[in-house]
Each structure stands twice: as C-alpha cells, then as structure tokens.
Amino acid sequence: MSMINVQDLRRIVLKQKEEIQKLDGTIKRDILSEILKWFKDNRVIILTGIRRCGKSTILRQIMKEKGNYCYVNFEDERFLDFKAQDFELLNEILIELYDNPKIYFFDEIQNIEKFETFVRRLQDEGKKIVITGSNASLLSKEFGTRLTGRYKPFEIFPFSFSEYLKFKSIEIEKDWGYKTQKRVEIKKAFNEFLELGGFPEYLKTNDKEYIKDVFENILYKDVIARYSIKKQKVVKELISILATNISSTFTYNSIKTALHLGNSITVKEYISYLSNSYFFFELPKFDFSLRKSLTAPKKIYLIDAAFSQITGFNFSPNTGRNLENVVFIELKRRK
Numbered sequence: 001m002s003m004i005n006v007q008d009l010r011r012i013v014l015k016q017k018e019e020i021q022k023l024d025g026t027i028k029r030d031i032l033s034e035i036l037k038w039f040k041d042n043r044v045i046i047l048t049g050i051r052r053c054g055k056s057t058i059l060r061q062i063m064k065e066k067g068n069y070c071y072v073n074f075e076d077e078r079f080l081d082f083k084a085q086d087f088e089l090l091n092e093i094l095i096e097l098y099d100n101p102k103i104y105f106f107d108e109i110q111n112i113e114k115f116e117t118f119v120r121r122l123q124d125e126g127k128k129i130v131i132t133g134s135n136a137s138l139l140s141k142e143f144g145t146r147l148t149g150r151y152k153p154f155e156i157f158p159f160s161f162s163e164y165l166k167f168k169s170i171e172i173e174k175d176w177g178y179k180t181q182k183r184v185e186i187k188k189a190f191n192e193f194l195e196l197g198g199f200p201e202y203l204k205t206n207d208k209e210y211i212k213d214v215f216e217n218i219l220y221k222d223v224i225a226r227y228s229i230k231k232q233k234v235v236k237e238l239i240s241i242l243a244t245n246i247s248s249t250f251t252y253n254s255i256k257t258a259l260h261l262g263n264s265i266t267v268k269e270y271i272s273y274l275s276n277s278y279f280f281f282e283l284p285k286f287d288f289s290l291r292k293s294l295t296a297p298k299k300i301y302l303i304d305a306a307f308s309q310i311t312g313f314n315f316s317p318n319t320g321r322n323l324e325n326v327v328f329i330e331l332k333r334r335k
C-alpha cells in the first residue's frame with residue numbers, strides 16, 4: 001500500500017521543477033558536449049561525482065539543449081515514505097506536469113528499492129534516462145547488472161582550471177605565452193585556483209560556511225550514515241591525517257598505528273568509503289607483480305583544494321604536493 005499522498009507527491013514534483021529551472025548554467029562544462037553525444041541511443045546515462053560539484057547545473061544545461069524532460073530528486077526528505085509501488089503514480093504525475101516527457105532525469109534514484117524495474121520499463125517505452133548520484137557505487141558492475149542493460153557512465157568533478165578561467169572571464173589567446181600581461185593574469189588565476197579549488201557555488205560566494213556544509217554533508221550522509229559507522233571520531237581523525245598528507249605515501253598499518261586501531265582492515269574500509277564518496281582517491285604503486293603492488297605504500301589525493309578553507313582541517317602547506325594533487329585530479333578527470 002502506498003504511504004505517500006498523491007497531492008503531496010504532486011506538490012513535491014512541482015516544487016522541484018521550479019528549483020531546477022532556477023539553476024544558473026552560464027558556465028558550460030567541458031564534459032557537456034561529450035555527454036550530449038550519448039543521447040542518440042537508449043543507454044542510461046549515469047553522472048556521478050562529489051556533492052555540489054555541478055551535476056545539477058549540467059542537468060540544467062542538458063535540459064536547455066534537449067527540452068521535453070522531467071526531473072525528480074529522490075534525496076529530497078519529502079521522499080522518505082516513497083516506495084517502489086509509488087513509481088506508477090509518480091510517472092502519471094510527471095506525464096501530466098511535464099506534458100509527456102521523453103527524457104527522465106533522476107537524482108539519487110538508487111536510494112529507492114527496486115528502482116531498476118521502473119527504469120527498465122521506461123527504457124522499454126523508448127524513454128531516455130539520466131541518473132545522477134554522489135556515490136561511486138553507481139559505476140559498479142553490480143549496479144550495471146541490476147539495470148540489465150547498456151549504460152554510459154561519466155564522472156563529474158569540480159571546475160577544472162580551464163573552467164575556472166571561464167568563470168573568471170579570462171580568455172586564453174593563441175599566443176598568450178608571449179604576452180607578459182596575459183601570463184601574469186593566468187599565473188595569478190592559477191595560484192587562486194590552487195588555493196580555492198573549483199566548487200562552483202563556493203567560488204561565487206567565497207563563503208567558508210558553505211564549503212563546511214558541503215564537507216559535513218559528505219561526512220555524515222555519504223560516509224557515516226550510508227555505511228552505518230559508529231566510530232565517527234576515528235573517521236574525522238582519519239580525514240585529518242589524509243588531508244595533511246596529500247600526494248604523500250602511506251600504508252594502512254601506519255595509519256592504524258596513528259589512530260590506535262586494532263587492525264588495518266578498518267582503515268582500508270574507511271578509506272574505501274571516502275573514495276566512494278569522491279572525497280579522497282588512492283593511487284597504488286605500479287609494479288608488474290600484483291602482490292607487490294597491493295602491499296606497497298600508496299599515495300592519497302584530495303578531490304578539491306576548497307576543503308583547505310575549513311577551520312581545523314589540517315591541509316598540507318607544501319605547494320609542490322598541492323600542485324601534484326591538482327595534476328592528479330586533472331588526469332583523473334581526463335581518463
């Protein structure tokens with residue numbers, strides 16, 4: 001039996017429609033043209049990335065390009081009582097309010113049990129589906145198996161340096177390297193980027209409370225709540241250790257000792273949770289021997305420099321290591 005009231009559901013969809021249409025999408029993301037290429041077939045498009053990196057803005061840009069869409073954000077707390085049997089009712093409301101949409105945008109739909117049955121049915125009806133989420137599990141083979149169909153994944157990151165230059169309205173001219181003033185302008189912008197990072201909304205406001213809220217949402221929603229972690233203090237101390245040592249080598253055992261834990265398995269699990277939320281990334285040492293690669297010290301990288309602005313967040317003061325971090329994230333973006 002449905003737990004959600006039809007009028008309530010209608011109001012939620014209408015409100016979300018208003019909110020998504022208000023989003024400012026003036027800075028076109030570099031990845032947009034690549035995503036648009038995949039609207040020619042019926043594959044489900046999956047966009048994943050850390051919270052507030054600009055996924056919703058990309059959706060808005062796609063909406064403007066394509067039209068004839070509908071949108072639902074399932075992370076909205078008003079969807080807490082939403083069950084699998086409510087999908088049919090939801091679809092009727094979407095068809096009514098969006099005038100028979102051809103493209104369905106779903107944010108965090110994987111939070112709803114048996115969502116894949118609904119998505120498969122829409123696919124069978126010839127609809128295009130775009131799913132966004134803030135957890136890398138969306139890209140897992142298991143998730144793809146549940147969809148039992150073809151899908152195209154994209155990982156979304158905060159602004160790259162080229163996008164930061166667009167944000168700052170700085171044009172890259174063909175021979176900019178020969179112009180002293182332009183070189184100085186770009187170098188200054190890069191130093192700012194190295195310090196401020198690329199979270200779009202944070203760059204607009206420079207509000208440290210905003211980036212603190214982003215961090216806490218990731219910590220509590222995407223890590224502690226999602227994985228039912230009871231040792232919250234340990235997770236916070238782990239984040240502090242990793243942030244202080246970005247672009248540096250570490251071992252699970254060394255962190256285990258620093259955190260006074262009984263075994264290194266807990267450390268490995270917690271870091272994997274942080275990686276799944278796109279907060280940190282591990283890089284194993286290359287070796288032709290798989291055993292040596294698995295046991296060798298690894299390097300750790302942070303998604304964005306903006307988190308260095310959080311009071312009490314111990315960030316490496318080493319410019320060389322911070323630069324290496326930016327290069328790693330750029331390579332990760334391009335892979």
